[in-house]
Amino acid sequence: MMKNIMYFLGSLLVAVAAAFFAYKWLGGFENPGYVLIGIGYWSLETSLIVFAVSLIMGFFVFYIFFRFLGWLLRLPGQIKNRGKSIKFNRSQEALIAGLVDSAEGNWEKAEKVLIKHASHSGAPLIHYLTAARAAQSRGAYDKRDEYLKKAADQAPGSDVAIGLTQAELHLSEKQFEQALQTLTRLQSIDPTHASVLKLLHQAYQQAGDWEGIRKLIPSLNNNKVLMEAEIKLLETEAFSKLLKQAAERGSADEIDSLWSEIPDYIRNMKGVSAIYFAAMIDAGAGAKVEGGLSRALSTTWDQTLVVLFGNVQSIDVARQLETAEQWLPMHPRDAVFLTVLGKLSMKCGDNQKATTYLTKSLSIEPTVPAYQLFGDLLSAQGDKDRASECYKQGLELASSEIVSRIDSIS
Template sequence: MKKLFSKKILYVLVLLLPAIVLGGLAYVWLESFDTPGYVLLGIGHWSLETTLSVFIFALIITFFLLYFSLRTLDYLIRLPGQLKARSRLVKFNRSQDALISGLVDSAEGNWERAETALIKHVSHSGAPLLHYLTAAKAAQSRGALDKRDEYLKKASDHAPDSAIAIGLTQAELHLSGNEFDQALEALGKLHAIEPSHASVLKLLHQTYKTMGDWEAIRKLLPSLHSHKVLLETEIRQLETEAFTRLLKQSAATGHIDTLQQHWAEVPNYIRKLSGISAIYFAAMINGGAGADIEDELALALSIDWDTTLLVLFGSVPSNDALKQLAMAERWLSVHENDAVLLAVLGKLSAKCADNTKARTYLQQSLAIEPTVSAYQLLGDLLTAEGEQAEASQCYKKGLELASNEAVSRIIPAV
């Protein structure tokens, strides 16, 4: 303030000096005449008489004083507003410094100091929303959840038009704090406001995935795809994972109707992936609905030969065992040296009470590739025919093979 007043005094003196010089020059010039003239002013009974040179000098000085008085009066009138504006500018600059300091402290993990700096000068900031949202993050990071919610509410009160930004921050904080229900509640409101908002959709996807809600992700997939929230490859990976998880969940619960519904919704490119269809077919067989998928399973094998599906086909409790065996025997012309197929044929032949054919198929399978299951099937068949010694040999070889397989799995781990 003193500095400002000193400048005004200097300004007056700078203007006064030329006025005095100008008045003095006019006075000297007029006095140089033999008859410099005079001026007479009369007001009522009063009169004033002086020389012209004195009058002009006085007029110049009077004009200057009047001009200065008016400027001073204008300055005094505007002074309170200028002081307020200057005070606001100082406070605004402080709030900007506090915002920068708070952001730096947050980045460095000084949560309490960041929160204090951000809130102290928020009332004078040009961006109070940024102060409150950053303070909310700092409060959560130090475990002050009540403060976090308070700052989020104040942010909403100060910037009601920024509901999306505030809601996203709130959802992110709830999600990072494993408050999934609260996160979904916040995201649900945002999704109702902006159904196509990419950040809202992405956070919904992350929340559902963390919660393991694959049914919700399945329903969200079209929006994620149409609004390009994720890359095409990411969408396909997520879609594959979602349907795989849903099939496994349905299989675990044994709900056949739900399982069939999910399978009907699985895209063809996912059905062709190794292991996906096996989940569905195995669940249907375990759920007692194997006969319903026999033809579909046979068609899948005809299109894409798969050992796992072949084993499942042999486990189907068919309503027509002879038809089932005939179908498997047709594949033998293409896969004549397939040990798994021969074992399945042995199993199906035994189911059709054709023990001779069953024995032949199982022996051919063991000759190509010995397996525990083939030894077990042949042992059971020999036991049924009363050949105990041969059956015991099969069981023994099966146990030895199983033991060797177990040891081979353990040794690499050691």
């Protein structure tokens, strides 16, 4: 308003100044002249000074008139824009208030203020997505889905942003199937989107879908979603879990097929190879991995692999014992290894050798398996009293180990 007043006063000042200078200039002549205007039967005669001043003032009046007319024509639009501006400012204030209420845990209040002003906002997507989070936080899942749908209607080009929010909300409620469905759709839209891949990784991991993670690893690696060390750790975990799952199904062919697909740097890890060997032994295919176990122990000594070697149902137990005894000079005081030698000797029917190995194992470090095997050996030989004593000592040792574990936990 003040701007219009300044325009009016400025124009008036210019018009008055122009009229004054015209009056002074023309008045300086002895004969300032006259003006005669004729229209039909009508004529108008006046001095040039009066005509010039009237012309200047008339121009001013017409100028003001047309400016006023233009202002009147623009007035409805200005009123409309003014209303939009007010609503927009209110929506911005509502957005800030809604975000603050959400941060403070006032979910219902945040939801109401966000939805009320969403349609007038310059960023309705943020209103609806924040309202959806607030609705879920108070357990209103129907409202959550309604707001997500409205967000999609208001911002049709924001499928990824809406989908990511939807997936995050499903994951927070452990709705893995719905989250994976949404994320799979987003991956088809943008296969290299880092946030989509990261959420897919989380969804697969929380759902225990290690086959899904296995297939996702190349994308995580190629798009630098995780660091190289994290990728290798995840890959190791995925193949370990898949081996355990295959072991639970008990299919030696499935276990062996999966093993052939595992990269060498993972297969060479003791923990992973132990899972494979144990799975094959449990599936009744221990003879197939006997050579692999032998080579692994010849390269790197590991008590877990030693125990697994002793559990192999070999087609030639004598050769199995002979192979194991080749390691004895390098590990003469390994109690676990000596127990395994005693077990293999029993399988071969050499009770004297079994007694020697088991007695030496128990003298170095008493263990429950050694007591169990020695008790079985004595029982088979008819020495019931010594066998009972071995079983008793084994039970006492097992009990003390359990008590020690309980104490360490508490």
